[in-house]
Amino acid sequence: MWHDPPSPASARQKPELERLYDGHAQALYAFLLNLTRDEADTRDLLQDLFVKLAREEQMLNGVRDERAFLIRLAHNAAIDLMRRRGTRAKTRDQFAAEIISPFAPAGNPDEQTFRAGLAGALAGLPAEQRAVVHLKLWEGLTFERIAEALDIPLNTAASRYRYGLDKLRERLRPLYEEIK
Amino acid sequence: MNMDDFEHKLQRQPLRQVPAGWREEILAAAEVNRRNRPVREFTFAAATFRRLRSTLNAQLSAILWPHPKAWAGLAAVWVVILAADFSVRDKSPVMAEKSAPPSPEVMVELKQQQRMLVELIGLRDTRAADRAKPLVPQPRSERAEILMT
Numbered sequence: 283m284w285h286d287p288p289s290p291a292s293a294r295q296k297p298e299l300e301r302l303y304d305g306h307a308q309a310l311y312a313f314l315l316n317l318t319r320d321e322a323d324t325r326d327l328l329q330d331l332f333v334k335l336a337r338e339e340q341m342l343n344g345v346r347d348e349r350a351f352l353i354r355l356a357h358n359a360a361i362d363l364m365r366r367r368g369t370r371a372k373t374r375d376q377f378a379a380e381i382i383s384p385f386a387p388a389g390n391p392d393e394q395t396f397r398a399g400l401a402g403a404l405a406g407l408p409a410e411q412r413a414v415v416h417l418k419l420w421e422g423l424t425f426e427r428i429a430e431a432l433d434i435p436l437n438t439a440a441s442r443y444r445y446g447l448d449k450l451r452e453r454l455r456p457l458y459e460e461i462k
Numbered sequence: 463m464n465m466d467d468f469e470h471k472l473q474r475q476p477l478r479q480v481p482a483g484w485r486e487e488i489l490a491a492a493e494v495n496r497r498n499r500p501v502r503e504f505t506f507a508a509a510t511f512r513r514l515r516s517t518l519n520a521q522l523s524a525i526l527w528p529h530p531k532a533w534a535g536l537a538a539v540w541v542v543i544l545a546a547d548f549s550v551r552d553k554s555p556v557m558a559e560k561s562a563p564p565s566p567e568v569m570v571e572l573k574q575q576q577r578m579l580v581e582l583i584g585l586r587d588t589r590a591a592d593r594a595k596p597l598v599p600q601p602r603s604e605r606a607e608i609l610m611t
Binding site for chain 1: 468469471472473475476477478479480484485487488489491492493495496513516519520523524527
């Protein structure tokens with residue numbers, strides 16, 4: 283879900299990096315974890331991003347949508363990582379017994395089953411659809427902001443969401459009907 | 463676009479929280495890098511170039527990955543062809559450079575031939591002059607005198 287960054291008054295009291303971390307790290311973490319499905323990779327990508335922000339202080343000058351800008355950086359870094367891994371990662375994924383879920387554990391067994399099913403269904407989506415679905419559903423971004431963040435046309439963002447959601451709906455229908 | 467029940471159901475699923483210990487570690491790592499940062503400033507053009515290069519690398523590796531040995535073999539063949547081409551191309555200027563300057567005998571011979579050529583050309587000119595019609599006065603025609611009378 284979309285969380286507004288801290289107010290400027292409280293932001294001024296903190297160093298810039300801490301402000302950025304507190305305002306955006308949770309969203310970036312969930313997004314990266316949903317893309318990479320690997321906590322160590324997510325940690326590395328998140329750290330690289332903040333190292334980059336520390337080294338290049340002018341980077342955010344003139345940026346009007348900080349969250350969208352940071353998501354774009356995170357997305358590009360994750361896509362680069364996945365491309366570098368390429369075939370090795372695909373093979374590893376095929377043999378991986380457990381899918382790392384981007385969702386918090388649930389107390390209710392039905393909910394836990396649904397979340398596990400949802401994590402599996404999301405993992406089955408192409409990365410570009412997964413990114414749009416994540417930003418729309420759990421970041422609450424509009425298609426305009428998603429398009430800006432991922433550097434894609436607005437229609438592409440909308441169609442990727444529709445295709446991704448249709449696939450999730452199809453895969454999760456039995457579970458959803460059961461717990462509805 | 464209005465969301466249906468299914469979308470709302472998905473939206474309600476809470477996401478995993480970022481581990482608490484990461485904050486200190488990541489900010490500490492970032493701080494260390496801030497102190498050691500290079501002088502180079504970030505520019506949009508540099509970022510775009512880096513992204514382009516990364517995309518190009520990814521595309522190339524996607525193309526080359528399925529048959530790496532075949533591509534490596536093809537590359538090796540090209541290297542051999544280029545090496546052969548360069549070795550042939552390199553010889554010609556070296557040969558030209560290494561050719562010795564003409565010896566004094568050759569120079570004398572050349573000068574002699576040049577002289578003969580000049581003489582021959584001079585002879586031909588003379589003959590041509592000889593062949594030119596001499597301007598000997600011809601007897602005047604008497605037809606003009608007849609007409610006058």
